[in-house]
Amino acid sequence: MLHYTIRRxxxxxxxxxxxxxxIFLLLDLAPGDPMASIPLTVPPEVKEKxxxxxxxxxxxxxxFLNWMYQFFVVEPQVLIDHIFGTGFxxxxxxxxxxxxxxxxxxxxxERMPQTLWVVGLSYIFATLIAVPIGIxxxxxxxxxxxxxxxxxxxxxxxIPTFFSGVLLIVVFSVILGxxxxxxxxxxEVTDWSSFLQQVKxxxxxxxxxxxxxxxxxxxxxxxxxxxxxNQDYVRTARAKGMSERVVVLMHVLRNSMIPVVTVIAxxxxxxxxxxxxxxxxxxxxxxxxxxxxxxxxxDAPMVQTLTFIxxxxxxxxxxxxxxxxxxxxxxxxxx
Amino acid sequence: MAxxxxxxxxxxxxxxxxxxxxxxxxxxxxxxxxxxxxELLGVVGESGSGKSVTMMSLIGLIPSPPAQVTGxxxxxxxxxxxxxxxxxxxxxxxxxxxxxxxxxxxxxxxxFTVGYQIMEPLRKHMGMDKRAARKRAxxxxxxxxxxxxxxRLKDFPHQFSGGMRQxxxxxxxxxxxxxxxxxxxxxxxxxxxxxAQILELMHELREKLGxxxxxxxxxxxxxxxxxxxxxxxxxxxxxEHAPVRELFKHPRHPxxxxxxxxxxxxxxxxxxxxxxxxxxxxxxxxxxxxxSFAPRCPFAFExxxxxxxxxxxxxxxxxxxxxxxxxxGAPRSSATAMAKEEAQLDAG
Ligand SMILES: Nc1ncnc2c1ncn2[C@@H]1O[C@H](COP(=O)(O)OP(=O)(O)O)[C@@H](O)[C@H]1O
Ligand SMILES: [Mg+2]
Numbered sequence: 001m002l003h004y005t006i007r008r009x010x011x012x013x014x015x016x017x018x019x020x021x022x023i024f025l026l027l028d029l030a031p032g033d034p035m036a037s038i039p040l041t042v043p044p045e046v047k048e049k050x051x052x053x054x055x056x057x058x059x060x061x062x063x064f065l066n067w068m069y070q071f072f073v074v075e076p077q078v079l080i081d082h083i084f085g086t087g088f089x090x091x092x093x094x095x096x097x098x099x100x101x102x103x104x105x106x107x108x109x110e111r112m113p114q115t116l117w118v119v120g121l122s123y124i125f126a127t128l129i130a131v132p133i134g135i136x137x138x139x140x141x142x143x144x145x146x147x148x149x150x151x152x153x154x155x156x157x158x159i160p161t162f163f164s165g166v167l168l169i170v171v172f173s174v175i176l177g178x179x180x181x182x183x184x185x186x187x188e189v190t191d192w193s194s195f196l197q198q199v200k201x202x203x204x205x206x207x208x209x210x211x212x213x214x215x216x217x218x219x220x221x222x223x224x225x226x227x228x229x230n231q232d233y234v235r236t237a238r239a240k241g242m243s244e245r246v247v248v249l250m251h252v253l254r255n256s257m258i259p260v261v262t263v264i265a266x267x268x269x270x271x272x273x274x275x276x277x278x279x280x281x282x283x284x285x286x287x288x289x290x291x292x293x294x295x296x297x298x299d300a301p302m303v304q305t306l307t308f309i310x311x312x313x314x315x316x317x318x319x320x321x322x323x324x325x326x327x328x329x330x331x332x333x334x335x
Numbered sequence: 336m337a338x339x340x341x342x343x344x345x346x347x348x349x350x351x352x353x354x355x356x357x358x359x360x361x362x363x364x365x366x367x368x369x370x371x372x373x374e375l376l377g378v379v380g381e382s383g384s385g386k387s388v389t390m391m392s393l394i395g396l397i398p399s400p401p402a403q404v405t406g407x408x409x410x411x412x413x414x415x416x417x418x419x420x421x422x423x424x425x426x427x428x429x430x431x432x433x434x435x436x437x438x439x440x441x442x443x444x445x446x447f448t449v450g451y452q453i454m455e456p457l458r459k460h461m462g463m464d465k466r467a468a469r470k471r472a473x474x475x476x477x478x479x480x481x482x483x484x485x486x487r488l489k490d491f492p493h494q495f496s497g498g499m500r501q502x503x504x505x506x507x508x509x510x511x512x513x514x515x516x517x518x519x520x521x522x523x524x525x526x527x528x529x530x531a532q533i534l535e536l537m538h539e540l541r542e543k544l545g546x547x548x549x550x551x552x553x554x555x556x557x558x559x560x561x562x563x564x565x566x567x568x569x570x571x572x573x574x575e576h577a578p579v580r581e582l583f584k585h586p587r588h589p590x591x592x593x594x595x596x597x598x599x600x601x602x603x604x605x606x607x608x609x610x611x612x613x614x615x616x617x618x619x620x621x622x623x624x625x626x627s628f629a630p631r632c633p634f635a636f637e638x639x640x641x642x643x644x645x646x647x648x649x650x651x652x653x654x655x656x657x658x659x660x661x662x663x664g665a666p667r668s669s670a671t672a673m674a675k676e677e678a679q680l681d682a683g
Contacts, residue, residue, distance in 0.1 A: 232441040238396055239436075240456045240507065241429035254446050330491040331445055 001326060008322070012315045019311045020071075020304075024064045027300045034098040034298045054098055067304060070095045075105050098299040107290065108306070114185055115286030119275045122206045126213035127264055133214070134221020134260075138229060139248055149218065156215025165208045165281035172204060179204050183284040205282040209275065213267070220263050224256040231255075258328045265321035269313040342369035343514050343547050344393075347407035351385075351392040351571075354401050361619040362388040362402075364571040370515065375541065375548040377562030377579065379555055379594065383616045385571035386551045390517050393417075394432055395424040412514070430460035433508030433546075437520040439500035443492035449476075449503050450488030453510060460511045475506040478543075480536060498529035502536065509544065519551045534561060555594055559583060564652070567591045570617050570627030573646065577653035587655035589632045626658070634659040636666060 034054065035047050051057060055066065070093065077089035094103040137146040173181035180201050189195050228234065229252055237251045276288030283289075287306065294302035326332045351363035362385050370376050378386050391397045392404045393416055409416040412431070416424065428434070436442045443452060453475055454468040463471065469488070476484035479502040492500055501521060508516055518537075522530040534557065541548060552558060558565055558579065565582045567575040567590065575588040586592045614631040626632070629639040638658055646654040647667065660667045 232436060232438055233444040235396065236434070236436060236442045236504070236507075237444065237455075239394075239428055239434035241425045241427070241460060242455065243425060251444050251447075255444070258446075329446065331493045 001323070004326070005319070005323060008319050012319065016308075016312060016315060017068075019315075020068070020308050021064065023304055023307050023311070024067065025060070027304055028060055028063075030298075034300070054096075067095065067301070071305065071308070078103075078105065095301050095305055097294070097302045099294065099297045099302070104302050104305045107302070108287065108309070111285060111287050111290050114183075114284050115272065115275055115279070115288060118202060118205050118279070118284055118286065119209065119272060121202070122209035123213055123268070125206065125210045126217055129210070130214040130217035131221050131260070134218040135225055135248070135253065135256075137218070137222045138225030141226065146222075149222075153215035153218050156211040157219070161208050161212055161278045162281055164211065165204070165278055168204045168208060169281070181282075183282050185285050205278050205284055208281075209278055216267070217260065217264060221256065221260050224259050225252060228252045228255045258325065261324050261328060262321045265317050265324055268317045269310060272310060272313065340371055342410075343372050343412065344370040345408075345410040346393055347409070349389065349393060349404070349406040349409065351388050351397065352403045352405075354403060358620055361622055362571050363392055364619065364623055366568075366571070366573055368566055368573060368576065370547050370549060372514070373541075373545050373547055374563045375550055375561055377558035377565040378549060378551045378568060379553060379558055379565060380568035381594075381616050382553055383618075384568045386568050387519050388571070389568070390519060390549060390551065394428055394517075395419075395421065396428070396434075426460065429456040429508075429513075430511040431514050433510070433513040433516045435501070435504045435508045435516070435518040435521045438524045439497055439504055440524065442504055443500060445492055448489055448491055449495070452492075453488075453503070453507050456507065456510045471510070472506075475510055476503070478509070478540070479503070479506045481506075496529075497525055498532060501525060501529075501533055505533075505536070505540070509540065509546075512544070513546055515547050515549065517549045517551070520553065521550075522557065523552070523554075530557075537561065555597075567594070570619060570623060572623065572627065572643075572656065574628065574657070575653075575655040576646070577655075578651070581651055581653050585653070585661075587649060587653065587661055588628075588657045589634050589659065590628050591655075593631075626656075638666065 034056075035050065038047060038050070055063060058066070074089055074092045074094055077092070078094060080086060081089050095105065096102070097104050097107060100107060133149050137149045140146055169181045172178045178200075183201050183205065184197075187194060187198055187201070189198050229248075234247060234252060237247045242251070272287065275286065276291060278284070279286045279288040280292060291303065291306045293299075294306065346369065347367050349363055349366045350361070353360040353362055364385075366385075366389050368376070378390075380386050388397060388402075392402070393409045395404075395416070397404060404417065406417055408418075411427065414423065414427070416427070419427070443449070450469070450472055453472040454463075454465070457463045457468040457471055458465075461468075461471075472488055473484045476487060481487055481499060481502055487495075492503070495503060505521070508518075522533050525533065537548070537550075538561065550558070550562060562579045564578050565576070566573050567582075567588060569590050575582065575586070575591045577585075577587075582591065583595070586595055617627050617630075619627065623643045625641060626635070626639040626644050629635040632639070634657075636658070642658075644656045644658050646656045648654045649662075658667050659665075
């Protein structure tokens, strides 16, 4: 397994390099000009100077190599400096956002917590809710519980988050006034009331994402359980006199979890994508919202870096999913 | 195996109906039989004739719904299994009645070690701790002829061949020293040499352990070698029942005769070609009101379509559910008598 993991990690290096090149070229070819928002009154020579200051004067391959150097060498050094107080990155050029002129990674670090809280919590909730629902729905197939579960997950599945989000805002913020409609990221949790405030503002975005993710995971869990409930080994377990609890929660569940765990792991990078829209709707200034803003502003370093981070996440969680599969299913041998 | 011994299992008038959305399927119709201590009872019939459903019904292994299992009683050591609670049934299954199923490739749980799966019933039914159960599991694997038992406990089912897996299944079924072992086509999915090995193993185990066995198969050739008595099933009913030699010498039901003709014979003249029984076994939508074999039967006459034949006792522990009497080569007198009565009623 270790062997396999290392091999996979090595294989993913060229994959990721290729992905980063494609992203870079796409962004380079895309129309849009970081100078577009500069007032027209600024003379063209000045604009040209500003361009050069942003590094846009260089040919494309130099810029790409530059970015790679910054991403893989300078930024890690900055991180090390930050942790150990060393000075490796001193005087070196970091990846700089066109919009804010501050290091991209600093902005990412600043925005990350919001996204992680909202997205991460909703994913954890979704999994915790969906797995038991899937189990019961499958075990009591066609019962009222199953029908209700099917109905709700249909809703969660088919209503896009930008719609359910706005609907929630209209009902709970505008009409009822229970929750704030705008996420206040400056809020600091210091006492009970600010904690409540934080819970309140997180409630709706977390709910929207939870519903969406739980709908998918519970359907998947149900299907996987149903697949396994009809297997011969279940009959064997019953013929051995095992209680239904053991049959379902040991024998069947252990098998059903194999594909579900994989799907949950593969879904982790996806949820960042899902969060882009939800963050827009609820004005959570997390990574998703930052990406949208950066695209509007033609902030290539920011878009490049963020997209690449997503790509790394996808490759990483693919690997994690495969490893989990190998751990959970003794029939899989990777070496 | 004395005739007088009380049966370990006595099934009276067992019926199983599947209530599905497409209507009901009468899979088991008034099946009665008994199993004596230590005997091997063979059950034969084409696939779809209700062998598996019968055996799984009497021990609560058929999910209900969709199935409804009724009957006059299934007596197992003084307990009526049809009235027993789920918990009582669970304490009997795997402990006092062991099961071996057809497909060893899918009957074991792929994600647990073989050792774990053997130890499960030991710990549950015999209250053994981990060490005792381990020790017993090793003994069991040795008993069913798996070499290097100690080490193989840690292996997963996919690391065993088909034949070895079936041996593991047998070890699981025998774990708690059951009084009855029900083997549902245990060799059907195996190739012929492995099949012979498993049969050989069964022989040995019966001699050593002395449990009663119900051996389901669609292969009369297998039955001839191992059974004491045979039940022939068709359309969810027992159509013939006899000691094994008697059955092979004097088959009294046209279905049994047809089945015997489908067995390739190694000795004696070869048949021109193997015979097949034309047609399909029925799927009964209602309780049978006529002989279910009549549509495929060369001996069928008009009465067969009007009444479901009861099991006629023809002596020597032999009975057959057929209105045609092969001894006289004519319809049974009782059938003709009834037919006459009916004719009179019709006339009157
Ligand atoms: N779950 C079920 N629902 C409906 N019919 C069933 C079900 N299980 C078995 N049957 C029917 O019961 C009959 C007997 O099946 P079975 O006992 O498996 O036959 P055998 O073991 O003799 O091959 C078949 O006609 C089959 O269609
Ligand atoms: Mg069967």
